[in-house]
Amino acid sequence: MSVDTSARRVITLIAGSGVVHLPGDPGFDSARTSWNLAVDQRPAAVAEPRTTRDVAAAVRSARRAGLRVAAQSTGHNAGPLAAQDLSDVMIVRTGALDGVSIDPERRVARVGGGSIWAPVVAAAGAHGLAALHGSSPDVGVAGYSLGGGLGWYARQLGMQANSLTAVVMVTTDGDLIRADQHENSDLFWALRGAGGNFGVVTALEFRLHPIDSTYAGWLVWDVARAIEVLERYEEWAAQAPDEVTTSFRILNVPPLPQIPEPLRGRSLVVIDGAVLGSDERGSEILRALRALRPEIDTFGRLPAPALARLHMDPVGPTPSVGSSAVLGQLGRAGIDAFVERAGVGPHSGLITAELRQLGGAVGRPAIDGGALSHLEGHYAFMSVGVAATPERTAASHAATHGLVDALRPWSTRQNYLGFAESRVPAGTAFDEDRLDLLRAVRAAYDPDDVMVANHRLD
């Protein structure tokens, strides 16, 4: 839908102090650019509110102009949103709502609906506290938390969605409401897992945890050792205590000059992660992995805020494609399938194929949890490829999707929406009962079907 002149007037007049960009405006192309540069999202309008009032004004103006609304903080998961028809959608980009405040007494953080993790981790760390952030410092707190949130403390402390204590949201009528265990508790339940389907979140409150340091680091082997290491890892991971959360990756390191020579252009096996415990306890837990004599071993005491960069995820806008699945135990056949398709060198376009260790608290339903409070299975798998040119994109797409297809026999059939970079049926993320409940909450809070989420409930 193109925005006609009268709608244009409505949008620009009502949108408050924030800016609204329409196609043809000088700022439109930069405003519609998401973190994932490989995604070309083409909405009818993009709003960049600076305050909660601006958000309400933007939503009202979108509705008056006959547009639907999609909330987006960074665009890390822009792929499934852009795969939908956005020609009648205003994207409300919440990045400027980036306030962070910490209450060290109550061990609670309150952050804006556009905040990223890096400043939150730093502010909490100044009080000896830690949030259940993930591997990337610039992922948005909103999308991550509302989609579940698997981080380095997950097997001990669960998913981040379970640490949320309140969510503040602008409804599709432009009203500001709070959802917590007492107020709008049905909405609070639904938001914790089905995120952007109900309104534009302007603030989140969540519990912090008294963690000032951990035993964390990397173990690295050449890819020639991949089968041997993954066999040992699978056995180890299934019995590891809850204090440890790790990831197993095959990394195809690009031959870039800024990468140190011993790693440049190589395919490597990397196990990284964190132990919530003393150095002695950490060493004891990692003994079976270290017995495989890694080429590099950086495990040691790290201040908790350093975990936000432990995984060395790309910071800043990046062109990438990815695929994901939740997997059960692989066994020898699954390990062979994984290694054969993942350890293919940097020329393949595949940068990483990763198994995030599940189990522990991640595998247990949380008391008072939301729509997604746990994940069953042994691994959350994801693979990522570069998408800098159309040729690279095609190669990476084939590599990442080929890998997920090859692993299909070990898939649990559940999708973790947090890792899903393309559209997946809602029925693969929530069972029928939950899906019915989620749809009922959506009908109550968004009866006119205004919100367009990355992962929808249909």
Ligand SMILES: Cc1cc2nc3c(=O)[nH]c(=O)nc-3n(C[C@H](O)[C@H](O)[C@H](O)COP(=O)(O)OP(=O)(O)OC[C@H]3O[C@@H](n4cnc5c(N)ncnc54)[C@H](O)[C@@H]3O)c2cc1C
């Ligand atoms: C490099 C990288 C590392 C990652 N690491 C991890 C990890 O360690 N653990 C993990 O669990 N996940 C991880 N993820 C997945 C990540 O959590 C999801 O992609 C998440 O959706 C990103 O949230 P965002 O707000 O940054 O992205 P966006 O694309 O801005 O948002 C994604 C969706 O969340 C909803 N949303 C966002 N903001 C709002 C808002 N203000 N109000 C209402 N709805 C909103 C919308 O539906 C939106 O489409 C990673 C992803 C990448 C690309």
